[in-house]
Amino acid sequence: MAYRYNHILIRYGELSLKGKNRNNFIKALYDNVRKALKAFPTLEFEKQHDRMYIYLHDEDSKQVSEILAKVFGISSFSLAIKVEPDLDQIIDACYESLDLTTPKTFKVAARRSDKLFPYISDEINRKVATKILKNSDWKVDVHNPDVKIVVEVHQDAAYIMTDRVQGAGGYPVGVGGKAMVLLSGGIDSPVACYLMMKRGVHIECIHYASPPYTSQNAQEKVMELARLVSGYQGDVLVHVVPFTDLQLAIYQNADESYAITLMRRMMMRIATGLAQKRHAQAIATGESIGQVASQTLESMLAINDVTNMPIIRPVVCMDKVEIIDLSKKIGTYETSILPYEDCCTIFTPKNPVTKPRVDKCEKYEGKWDFDKMVQDCIDNTEDIWVHPVKVEEDLF
Numbered sequence: 001m002a003y004r005y006n007h008i009l010i011r012y013g014e015l016s017l018k019g020k021n022r023n024n025f026i027k028a029l030y031d032n033v034r035k036a037l038k039a040f041p042t043l044e045f046e047k048q049h050d051r052m053y054i055y056l057h058d059e060d061s062k063q064v065s066e067i068l069a070k071v072f073g074i075s076s077f078s079l080a081i082k083v084e085p086d087l088d089q090i091i092d093a094c095y096e097s098l099d100l101t102t103p104k105t106f107k108v109a110a111r112r113s114d115k116l117f118p119y120i121s122d123e124i125n126r127k128v129a130t131k132i133l134k135n136s137d138w139k140v141d142v143h144n145p146d147v148k149i150v151v152e153v154h155q156d157a158a159y160i161m162t163d164r165v166q167g168a169g170g171y172p173v174g175v176g177g178k179a180m181v182l183l184s185g186g187i188d189s190p191v192a193c194y195l196m197m198k199r200g201v202h203i204e205c206i207h208y209a210s211p212p213y214t215s216q217n218a219q220e221k222v223m224e225l226a227r228l229v230s231g232y233q234g235d236v237l238v239h240v241v242p243f244t245d246l247q248l249a250i251y252q253n254a255d256e257s258y259a260i261t262l263m264r265r266m267m268m269r270i271a272t273g274l275a276q277k278r279h280a281q282a283i284a285t286g287e288s289i290g291q292v293a294s295q296t297l298e299s300m301l302a303i304n305d306v307t308n309m310p311i312i313r314p315v316v317c318m319d320k321v322e323i324i325d326l327s328k329k330i331g332t333y334e335t336s337i338l339p340y341e342d343c344c345t346i347f348t349p350k351n352p353v354t355k356p357r358v359d360k361c362e363k364y365e366g367k368w369d370f371d372k373m374v375q376d377c378i379d380n381t382e383d384i385w386v387h388p389v390k391v392e393e394d395l396f
């Protein structure tokens, strides 16, 4: 009988979780893994208290692994051969899983969770090693082996594995509630999306568009960024807010230096309305202290003043270089640096106030009925679903 890698063994992250939390975590992870892999219909899934298993059948293990690597809550996973908990089968499967044509060093690391299995770990190690040593030029090196063969013997099955693939870490998306992330076309906000999802928070995105001052291309770039981060969650709902009228009103009624602050306050009012509508518990942005003149603590104070919702700023204390590194790692950087006009860049005042005062904001806002315009923005928002794989439309 020929043995091949027919399973994937998944190890859970953040193992400190206990009790009910842990059960919720495992259930959410199980659901998220199944959802992420729904394009592979013959996969079979099994969850246990400390592991999850996927039976691959004939699906491509490389494609499945690529998708799994983006699922939060997984600390690592390995391709595995599943056999009966029987010593001969274990020895044969280990032996046949190796490409023995070039000489290498190896080590066998067996573990049995079934203490009734008639051989202790050390015996399993030695028996497997003996077969390999007898039939190849391979040598044992217990300290720094080229290949580590891991054997796990459970009551109902044994698994043979070699490489361990690093998982995405974090918590399964959804266990931490829901947040609305303000997504622009820059470098920072897609990274903020990623960090929120990594903490287990399901995200929806809000983008403020100011046509005709901002172009369709600019909006498409934002949708592409949403698509790139959606792989970590399965899909993302993007709310595109028609922001032009409100923005023009700000410029008519306020001193230019306060425009950015007032714009942010309006963004937060709209985001709060949308969050309530969508049952989200927080708002998140890509702001970072000191990055631009308008991102100061005083500015954050003035922005936070218009909402009771927590505003989470995942990159608030990161250096730009650190944010860029992360955006490269998650694959959004190349898209983020494409030229694009944001509603902020178009209306950017020459001297934005760095220490805005709330009373001054309120004085300007008192000049017109912005509440109605905010409500219009919320009511006329367009909702667009975004998926990790571009779906070819118009096929039929």
Ligand code: ATP
Pocket (backbone or CB within 6 Å): 181, 182, 183, 184, 185, 186, 187, 188, 189, 190, 206, 207, 208, 209, 284, 285, 286, 287, 291, 292, 294, 342, 343, 344
């Ligand atoms: P980013 O790289 O995310 O664009 P930035 O450094 O360019 O950030 P700003 O343009 O000052 O900073 O925006 C700060 C934050 O405000 C953004 O990270 C984003 O969360 C939000 N934001 C700005 N413009 C928009 C927009 N048009 N739509 C949605 N959110 C926006």
Ligand code: MG
Pocket (backbone or CB within 6 Å): 184, 185, 186, 342, 344
């Ligand atoms: Mg920006």
